[in-house]
Amino acid sequence: MALVASARPRQGRSVLATTLLLLGAAYCLLPVLWVLIASSKSAGELFSTFTLAPSTHLWDNLVGLDDYRDGLYWRWMANTALYAGVGAAVSTFVSAMAGYALAKFEFRGKSLVFNLILAGVLVPGVLLAIPQYLLLAKAGMTNTYWAVLLPSFISPYGIYLARIFAAASVPSEILEASRIDGAGDWRTFTRVVLPMMRTGLVTVFLFQFVAVWNNFMLPYIMLGDDRLYPITVGLNGLLNQGANQPAMYTAVVTGALVSIVPLIALFLALQRYWQVDLAAGGVKA
Amino acid sequence: MSLTMDRPAVATSPVVSRPRTRRTGVPYAFLAPALVLFTLFLAAPILYAGYLSLRKTQVSGLGLGKASRTEVWAGLSNYARSLTDPDFLPSVWRVGAYGLIVVPTMLGLALLMALLLDAARTRESISKFARISIFLPYAVPAVVASLLWGFLYLPRVSPITDLFESAGIAAPNLLSNDLTLWAVANIAVWGGTGFNMIVIYTALRAVPTSLYESARIDGASDVTIALRIKIPMVMPSLVMTFVFSMIATLQVFAEPMTLKPLANTISTTWTPLMKVHRDAFTRNDLYAAAATSVIIALAAFILSFGFLKLVGRRAFSQED
Numbered sequence: 001m002a003l004v005a006s007a008r009p010r011q012g013r014s015v016l017a018t019t020l021l022l023l024g025a026a027y028c029l030l031p032v033l034w035v036l037i038a039s040s041k042s043a044g045e046l047f048s049t050f051t052l053a054p055s056t057h058l059w060d061n062l063v064g065l066d067d068y069r070d071g072l073y074w075r076w077m078a079n080t081a082l083y084a085g086v087g088a089a090v091s092t093f094v095s096a097m098a099g100y101a102l103a104k105f106e107f108r109g110k111s112l113v114f115n116l117i118l119a120g121v122l123v124p125g126v127l128l129a130i131p132q133y134l135l136l137a138k139a140g141m142t143n144t145y146w147a148v149l150l151p152s153f154i155s156p157y158g159i160y161l162a163r164i165f166a167a168a169s170v171p172s173e174i175l176e177a178s179r180i181d182g183a184g185d186w187r188t189f190t191r192v193v194l195p196m197m198r199t200g201l202v203t204v205f206l207f208q209f210v211a212v213w214n215n216f217m218l219p220y221i222m223l224g225d226d227r228l229y230p231i232t233v234g235l236n237g238l239l240n241q242g243a244n245q246p247a248m249y250t251a252v253v254t255g256a257l258v259s260i261v262p263l264i265a266l267f268l269a270l271q272r273y274w275q276v277d278l279a280a281g282g283v284k285a
Numbered sequence: 286m287s288l289t290m291d292r293p294a295v296a297t298s299p300v301v302s303r304p305r306t307r308r309t310g311v312p313y314a315f316l317a318p319a320l321v322l323f324t325l326f327l328a329a330p331i332l333y334a335g336y337l338s339l340r341k342t343q344v345s346g347l348g349l350g351k352a353s354r355t356e357v358w359a360g361l362s363n364y365a366r367s368l369t370d371p372d373f374l375p376s377v378w379r380v381g382a383y384g385l386i387v388v389p390t391m392l393g394l395a396l397l398m399a400l401l402l403d404a405a406r407t408r409e410s411i412s413k414f415a416r417i418s419i420f421l422p423y424a425v426p427a428v429v430a431s432l433l434w435g436f437l438y439l440p441r442v443s444p445i446t447d448l449f450e451s452a453g454i455a456a457p458n459l460l461s462n463d464l465t466l467w468a469v470a471n472i473a474v475w476g477g478t479g480f481n482m483i484v485i486y487t488a489l490r491a492v493p494t495s496l497y498e499s500a501r502i503d504g505a506s507d508v509t510i511a512l513r514i515k516i517p518m519v520m521p522s523l524v525m526t527f528v529f530s531m532i533a534t535l536q537v538f539a540e541p542m543t544l545k546p547l548a549n550t551i552s553t554t555w556t557p558l559m560k561v562h563r564d565a566f567t568r569n570d571l572y573a574a575a576a577t578s579v580i581i582a583l584a585a586f587i588l589s590f591g592f593l594k595l596v597g598r599r600a601f602s603q604e605d
Contacts, residue, residue: 020398024478031434124585126535210423232426274483
């Protein structure tokens with residue numbers, strides 16, 4: 001062991017690798033660091049003091065954000081949590097059912113359904129946005145919570161992932177055993193299959209949660225009433241107002257900071273679920 | 286429905302292996318919600334977009350009142366109109382140039398960082414810190430990312446300005462005509478590198494380390510191992526990240542829309558998708574918007590399938 005270790009020139013390359021990794025980290029953290037500092041500045045200081053010099057107005061800015069149109073900002077946050085939470089939960093459940101059926105049953109039309117789902121993975125969202133808007137307008141559902149929720153219930157990629165998890169984590173013998181014990185198909189699914197797929201389903205949920213949370217175009221075109229906005233559309237609107245009244249910029253910057261805190265917390269807490277193998281479609285947890 | 290009908294069969298049948306035919310409805314019942322949603326929110330909109338792209342409004346008389354406007358077949362005239370629109374081609378070239386900057390830079394950086402992490406030549410704590418930091422931007426929505434970078438680009442805020450000024454040189458305006466494309470590209474690279482890095486890193490972790498050991502005994506250096514063993518082993522992941530990045534690039538929308546109030550160099554048709562949005566919602570010309578959407582979608586399909594054919598790999602296999 002000692003021989004092998006000393007034979008490798010560890011030191012030199014390790015410095016270069018460390019430097020490069022830290023540079024990458026610095027680049028990625030710079031805007032986050034900036035928003036932390038900028039949120040502490042008053043409207044006047046934002047454009048006048050040195051970029052990375054913090055100030056003492058964070059609390060005032062939060063109060064200002066809270067005051068904006070009677071706390072509309074918090075409503076945007078709650079809307080976002082609703083869209084992302086409910087959208088991801090329903091889509092995960094729908095994906096789990098479909099993935100289980102595709103992985104564990106033989107039936108006519110199986111490969112047709114599977115190929116449709118795969119094509120769906122590659123469909124660019126752009127093709128969908130406008131016709132989805134028109135179809136929901138015909139159903140009288142634009143400018144309602146449903147307009148953003150319903151399209152987020154279906155995720156072809158989620159179904160694809162769920163199918164792989166079901167194939168990998170649900171042994172057919174256990175299904176047989178459950179049937180022999182007299183459990184119906186639904187009971188087998190909810191009591192046996194779902195718990196076995198749990199780790200994979202957390203990943204499906206996270207994927208869809210982030211996708212909905214980040215979504216901009218769909219709510220942007222679907223919603224007219226700013227009380228229904230998610231945070232992305234709300235902040236975009238605030239920034240547009242800032243172009244006319246620069247005092248709004250403080251609210252924009254503070255709002256941006258507050259909006260990324262929950263997602264970053266979620267990220268750090270659930271890190272281990274984020275080991276994604278796109279090519280194999282699998283996840284290693 | 287068939288789920289509940291199944292139950293009596295279980296109770297009355299003492300046989301362990303039930304006839305398959307009894308259960309034929311079950312997989313369809315499990316698939317039903319997905320198929321209904323797929324049809325309503327994916328298939329129907331796609332078909333409707335195709336249909337709309339072939340229609341137009343005909344105005345008769347003075348064009349007043351509802352009855353004077355009727356929808357008729359337009360053939361391919363909307364497509365011809367889209368393709369010859371003076372705003373369309375510039376937006377296409379812009380996105381092409383944007384893609385040429387973003388995709389190789391983002392995936393190159395992602396691969397480099399994944400290889401560095403995998404080589405584990407740094408202290409555990411540092412590599413963990415770097416991994417989390419680089420992945421963090423994935424948690425930041427494109428709108429918020431654009432907002433943060435947008436302020437950092439503003440000459441009055443930008444630390445780059447301070448840097449240049451302290452050196453006594455006039456600072457470049459990052460939101461000027463020449464640099465806007467790079468400024469938007471930087472946001473996409475910032476937001477996407479970490480996710481792709483994690484995908485590649487996961488694939489690298491799956492490579493059996495015995496492969497490296499024998500190469501090392503043969504005298505291969507870290508760089509040689511990376512180029513000759515690691516990169517070929519993670520090629521399928523690179524192919525997939527490339528395809529997904531390409532599709533995402535063609536649809537760039539949130540970043541320029543958010544930067545627009547900060548940069549007057551971004552027009553309402555800066556990218557093809559922004560043109561779709563303008564046609565549909567500013568000009569009320571849904572037909573042109575539908576035709577342009579179909580063109581972008583076809584481009585995405587042709588590029589992604591063409592690329593997958595080129596590298597000779599199937600995107601997804603049905604085998605496990």
